[in-house]
Amino acid sequence: MIPAPTSLLAELTHRCPLRCPYCSNPLELDRRSSELTTDEWKYVLAQAAELGVFHVHFSGGEPTSRPDIADLISHARDVDLYTNLITSGVLMNAGRLDELIEAGLDHLQLSLQDVDAPLADHIGGLKGGHERKLALCRELKERRVGFTINAVMHRQNVHNVGAMIDLAVETGADRLEVAHTQYYGWALKNRTALMPTREQLDQATDIVTRAREQLEGRLVIDYVVPDYYARYPKPCMGGWARTGLNVTPSGKVLPCHAAESITVLTFDNVKDKPLRDIWVSGEAFQAFRGTDWMEEPCRSCERRELDWGGCRCQAFHFTGSATAIDPACSLSPLHEVLRSIAEKDAASEEAAFSYRQF
Amino acid sequence: MTGAVPQETTVPVLGRGVRLRQNRADGSWVLLAPEKMFELDQVSAEILRRVDGERSLGVIVDDLAAAFDAPREEILRDVSAFLQDFAAKRVVDL
Numbered sequence: 001m002i003p004a005p006t007s008l009l010a011e012l013t014h015r016c017p018l019r020c021p022y023c024s025n026p027l028e029l030d031r032r033s034s035e036l037t038t039d040e041w042k043y044v045l046a047q048a049a050e051l052g053v054f055h056v057h058f059s060g061g062e063p064t065s066r067p068d069i070a071d072l073i074s075h076a077r078d079v080d081l082y083t084n085l086i087t088s089g090v091l092m093n094a095g096r097l098d099e100l101i102e103a104g105l106d107h108l109q110l111s112l113q114d115v116d117a118p119l120a121d122h123i124g125g126l127k128g129g130h131e132r133k134l135a136l137c138r139e140l141k142e143r144r145v146g147f148t149i150n151a152v153m154h155r156q157n158v159h160n161v162g163a164m165i166d167l168a169v170e171t172g173a174d175r176l177e178v179a180h181t182q183y184y185g186w187a188l189k190n191r192t193a194l195m196p197t198r199e200q201l202d203q204a205t206d207i208v209t210r211a212r213e214q215l216e217g218r219l220v221i222d223y224v225v226p227d228y229y230a231r232y233p234k235p236c237m238g239g240w241a242r243t244g245l246n247v248t249p250s251g252k253v254l255p256c257h258a259a260e261s262i263t264v265l266t267f268d269n270v271k272d273k274p275l276r277d278i279w280v281s282g283e284a285f286q287a288f289r290g291t292d293w294m295e296e297p298c299r300s301c302e303r304r305e306l307d308w309g310g311c312r313c314q315a316f317h318f319t320g321s322a323t324a325i326d327p328a329c330s331l332s333p334l335h336e337v338l339r340s341i342a343e344k345d346a347a348s349e350e351a352a353f354s355y356r357q358f
Numbered sequence: 359m360t361g362a363v364p365q366e367t368t369v370p371v372l373g374r375g376v377r378l379r380q381n382r383a384d385g386s387w388v389l390l391a392p393e394k395m396f397e398l399d400q401v402s403a404e405i406l407r408r409v410d411g412e413r414s415l416g417v418i419v420d421d422l423a424a425a426f427d428a429p430r431e432e433i434l435r436d437v438s439a440f441l442q443d444f445a446a447k448r449v450v451d452l
Contacts, residue, residue, distance in 0.1 A: 006395060054379070054388065054395055082377060082390040107375035107392045146375010146392050174374055174448050175392055217446045222393070 002280050002289070004052025008081075009059055009246040009257060012041065012069070014358075016062040018088045019125030020113065021353035022152055022187035022194060025061065026260050029358050030249040038068040040270065042075045044247055047275035049079035059086040061249070064096070070103040077104030084109060086150075089136040090129050097139055107146030109177070110136065114151075115163040123157065125355045137171040148175040153204060154194035155346065161204045165211045169219055178208055179224035184258040184313055186356045193353055195345035198229055227328035228342035232303065233310025234328065240288035240312060245279060253278045255285055258313045262322050288312050288322070295323050297331050364441050364452050366416035366434075370409045371451050378406055391449050405437055409450060415441070 014029040036044070045056060056076050063069055064087055076083045084107045085100065092100075100108075112133060114120035120130035140147045149168045153161060161178060168176040180201070181187050181194050196204070205225065212221045227234050237244055237256045246254040251270040254260065260267065265287060268278040279285060287293065291304050298309050309315075310326030318327045318334055327334035364370065372378065376391045387403035389396040398406065404425070408418045419437055423430040444450040 052383075054390055055393070080379065080382075082379075084392065106377060106390070109392070144374055146373070148392055217448065220448050 003242070005048075005243055005245050005279060006053060007055040007057065007244040008045075008048045008053045009057045009244065010041065010044070010063075010072075011059050011061065011246065011248050011257070012036075012063045012066050012072070013249050014061040015065040016060055016088065016356075017065075017090050017126055018062070018111075018113075018129060019355040019357065020111075020123060020152070020186070021125075021190040021355055022154065022181045023356040024182070024185055024187070024257055025356065026185050026258070027189065028260075031358070034250040035066075036247075036249065036251045036270070038071060040251065041068075041072055044251075044270050044275065045072070045076050045081060046079050047270075048245075049076075049081050051276050051279060054082055055084060056081045057084045057086055062088050062091060064091045064100075070099050073100055073105050074103040082106050084146075087111070088124070088129070088133070090126065090132045092136055094139045097136070097143070101143060101145050105145055107148065108140065109148040109150050110140075111150050111152070112164070112167070114157045115160050115167050119157060119160075123353075125353075134171075137173075141172040146175075147171075147173045148177060149173045150177040150179060152179050152181055153196070154181045155196045155200065156194070156351065158196050158200045158204050162207045162211070165207070165215075165219075165221070169215065173219065175220040175222070177222045177224065178204070179222075180204075180226040182224070182226065183228070184261065186354070188317070189354050191341075192345045192348045192350045195228070195342055195348075196226070197346040198343070200346075201226065201229055226342075227311070227314075227326075228338055230328050231330045232328070233307050233314075233326040235307040236311040236313075239290075239305075239308035241279070241285040242289065242308065245275075245285075253282065253284075255288075256313070259284060261313045262316045264316075264322060293323055295325070298325055301331075362442075362445070362452050364415050364438055364445075366414065366419070368415045368452050369411065369413065370415060370418075370441050370445075371411035372406075372409055373448050373451050376449050389449065391447075396449070401436075402440065405440055409441075 014025055073083050083105050086109045089110045113123040117130040121127050151164045183191050208223050241255045246257045252267045265284045267284050268282045294309055312322050315324045315326045316322040325332045327338040379388055387398045419434045422433050445452045
């Protein structure tokens with residue numbers, strides 16, 4: 001019996017007014033003309049709820065680029081899903097925000113690129129973007145909708161992690177995600193300009209750890225560490241095909257948002273098959289579900305059901321084999337290679353970004 | 359665990375972005391929060407179903423004492439600790 005997924009990442013569109021160099025979208029972006037229609041998304045949401053999903057995360061790209069976003073939120077609530085909007089916030093004013101809350105939005109996650117407007121706008125690649133985000137923060141303070149700030153950290157902004165926590169408190173956010181960049185897609189392309197030093201990472205970790213204690217009950221801080229300096233791999237997605245699934249703008253169903261980088265896999269589309277069949281028996285979902293697919297040393301490792309073999313995308317990227325041990329693990333023959341790549345990138349003078357583009 | 363100790367007059371309310379939902383499959387209750395889900399046991403569910411932003415802690419405790427025919431003092435202690443714990447997680451506002 002395969003357990004039901006609990007969350008759905010609905011990537012409504014790849015269109016976005018920002019151009020962040022660490023965007024988690026694939027390098028090959030879906031065009032507007034290939035996006036699912038409103039009715040197709042509604043059918044996906046209904047099927048997801050039926051399958052057992054609790055949370056739907058409307059993401060992108062920028063999900064509010066879609067004129068039907070309020071309609072989709074409303075439909076998600078009708079089928080009893082918890083609705084989260086993952087947004088850059090730059091396309092939203094007070095009226096639009098009220099429309100989405102009225103439609104049943106439970107929670108909004110706003111990205112901030114930095115605390116200083118010039119640097120934030122430089123990272124996001126949109127002039128005036130930061131100021132628009134702060135304006136939205138002021139609106140959110142007054143409203144009954146859950147509010148999380150998401151701050152992606154890297155070498156060019158990690159010195160501001162303390163100031164970011166202060167800003168989160170000031171805005172009245174309920175929650176802050178401090179997420180060190182994960183190196184896939186655009187971030188992998190920009191790794192040399194983004195990788196922090198080990199020392200920067202440790203300092204940031206100390207600051208977050210202290211703030212977490214001081215702010216308990218006021219601000220929840222979730223912290224995502226980069227795995228290039230780690231000893232054990234991260235339990236990516238909480239295990240492949242174990243709790244979550246992702247639908248791309250064109251309707252492909254992925255076990256994780258970066259899964260298409262594993263080029264030997266094929267992915268089903270919601271236009272061709274019921275979501276339940278894809279989750280239960282789709283080739284890509286079955287490929288690394290559970291522990292049967294593992295090779296040694298993962299197979300007999302006592303941590304196999306803690307980290308679930310780490311990240312398949314990273315294993316494939318570095319070894320060419322998606323069943324190989326994740327190089328983030330200290331037992332991998334490539335572990336030292338990964339660390340030396342991180343150290344070399346972190347020491348680089350490179351500051352220029354390859355911005356995300358179609 | 360830190361934060362305010364609730365008084366009998368305190369009116370607890372679910373935090374912003376937090377919602378209680380019943381499972382269609384088995385009737386059990388879950389508390390949905392951003393990126394989190396708490397599967398509730400029967401006791402927790404009975405408490406949280408009464409956290410509606412209108413009833414005070416005192417009223418909730420009276421209610422539970424009547425419903426479960428249990429000593430009021432014991433219930434007050436348990437419910438206070440429970441709410442304090444959930445307030446630290448920003449799931450309940452006190």
